Amino acid sequence: MGAAQASNRTDVVPLSYGSPASASFPYDALQQAASDAILTQGHAALQYSGADGPAVVRQWIAERSALRGIHVTPQEVLVTYGSGQAIDFACRAILEPGDHVWVEAPTFFGALNTFRTSEAVLASFPIDEQGLRVDLVEEALEHAVRENLPLPKLLYCIPNYHNPGGISLSVFRRKRLAELALAYDFFILEDDAYSELNFGAAYLPAIYSFAPQRTIYLGTFSKTIAPSIRLGWAIASQDTAVKLGSFFHGSRASAFTQQIIGNLLSSYSLETHIGQLISRYREQRDSMLKALDKHLQGAVEYAVPEGGFFVWLRFKEEVDTGELVKYASGHGVSFIEGQQFYLSPEDGKRYARLSFSYCEAEALELGIVRLAEAYQDYQAAQAAREV
Ligand SMILES: Cc1ncc(COP(=O)(O)O)c(C=O)c1O
Structure with a gap:
């Protein structure tokens, strides 16, 4: 579930969790x-x-x-x-x-x-x-x-x-x-x-x-x-x-x-409950996408999810998200590196799974701000290595 989760830090924004929002349970x-x-x-x-x-x-x-x-x-x-x-x-x-x-x-x-x-x-x-x-x-x-x-x-x-x-x-x-x-x-x-x-x-x-x-x-x-x-x-x-x-x-x-x-x-009407879940997750998705467009604009691309829990990010420039996840952990945010989702881990290097289901809007934005900072640090470190 990502390096940050493994470290059990409580101040980490867990965008790695593919879990429902706890507040949504009936x-x-x-x-x-x-x-x-x-x-x-x-x-x-x-x-x-x-x-x-x-x-x-x-x-x-x-x-x-x-x-x-x-x-x-x-x-x-x-x-x-x-x-x-x-x-x-x-x-x-x-x-x-x-x-x-x-x-x-x-x-x-x-x-x-x-x-x-x-x-x-x-x-x-x-x-x-x-x-x-x-x-x-x-x-x-x-x-x-x-x-x-x-x-x-x-x-x-x-x-x-x-x-x-x-x-x-x-x-x-x-x-x-x-x-x-x-x-x-x-x-x-x-x-x-x-x-x-x-x-x-x-x-x-x-x-x-x-x-x-x-x-x-x-x-x-x-x-x-x-x-x-x-x-x-x-x-x-x-x-x-x-x-x-x-x-x-x-x-x-x-x-x-x-x-x-x-x-x-x-x-109990599960149908009504599902309607409430949909409103909640749609809003949370919108918060995440808004934050991505604000803080990582130009750096990433994604297909807008029309349901579910996940945004699948592709970094436009070459990146190893297996490395980036460590920087993210240092900045207090977790996500799952793309490598986990492929038979050949190499294929997933440019990808990251972010989950908008678990955190509320404010935490989602904070998580994306931290991810953007981590990405900057990662890029700076890469550039320094190349000099
Ligand atoms: C695609 C997919 N299938 C199955 C599961 C497992 O679900 P369950 O809790 O019903 O075992 C998950 C849970 O994350 C999932 O994302």
């Missing part, structure tokens, strides 16, 4: 929901459950998914311990050591770690302002067939408000990617952690909606309720969902936590 509603789960439903909710937990959570997820063109029954929803666990289960269900997995460049390092643990052979494809370069994926597939090279078993994609890229995959590319998965017989692991946090645009259809048999769709309550709830989900065709579920040994995702969230979803 404290009162959660308190009521938890209290009901214990005092009213405790007999069942606190007991070994053995099954999938209360149906209300899966029911809500199934209904909400229709917004993205996903039409499923609750039986096709597997509730997991966060979507991170679902990534792990998908790997276990689909991959053997040595199988090929294709990812975006850059991509979420948590997923990269899981693929590495699965001993997958990894290859990456660039993104641009419309998301993954599906045309390059198509070329690589054609090339693999021509040359008798291995095809991927799995392609991992973050279609909405990418971590770290901030951009979204165009509908045209979603459709094409789905067609490729069907034609070349690989699975798409569609990680949709951020799609509820859209600052303006309507929901785009999920890749899943174009190839349900070949897609495992992942969602999470981490960004909309709270991450330590640890509830996420996978949606897949019934046989794949059953396979994913088989990796729970014994009990499934906590039935007690599901009861709490079930109570919350029944008594």
Whole structure:
């Protein structure tokens, strides 16, 4: 999470944290929901459950998914311990050591770690302002067939408000990617952690909606309720969902936590809450972009994120953000250096992930002022070295 976080300094502005704003958690509603789960439903909710937990959570997820063109029954929803666990289960269900997995460049390092643990052979494809370069994926597939090279078993994609890229995959590319998965017989692991946090645009259809048999769709309550709830989900065709579920040994995702969230979803409008989150994060994004334009104008470029948590900065001049992060730490700001998000760390040297989700406007501006100072120092040190 960046050098500054590792040093445990409390005066550091943490632009490295990809965490929701703590002030945004629905404290009162959660308190009521938890209290009901214990005092009213405790007999069942606190007991070994053995099954999938209360149906209300899966029911809500199934209904909400229709917004993205996903039409499923609750039986096709597997509730997991966060979507991170679902990534792990998908790997276990689909991959053997040595199988090929294709990812975006850059991509979420948590997923990269899981693929590495699965001993997958990894290859990456660039993104641009419309998301993954599906045309390059198509070329690589054609090339693999021509040359008798291995095809991927799995392609991992973050279609909405990418971590770290901030951009979204165009509908045209979603459709094409789905067609490729069907034609070349690989699975798409569609990680949709951020799609509820859209600052303006309507929901785009999920890749899943174009190839349900070949897609495992992942969602999470981490960004909309709270991450330590640890509830996420996978949606897949019934046989794949059953396979994913088989990796729970014994009990499934906590039935007690599901009861709490079930109570919350029944008594509280998550839709209204999400509306408030969107206003908050849109304002925070605007504060960060305003500060970037004021203090680092001309030095960096970025695509304006239309949702999610992240701004993905590209420095116009050559820079090693792995070095810059140390200067930033000295100035009291943290960010994540681009290298963390690439298979070949060299590719990330000019990039930095800044998160606007965790800090409020004033801290965001302070963080950018400090980053600009750190960048000046870094450049001065580079210039001195060259003399
Ligand atoms: C793209 C992406 N996928 C998955 C996760 C993990 O989410 P969860 O808390 O549901 O495990 C994150 C969290 O940062 C993320 O950014």
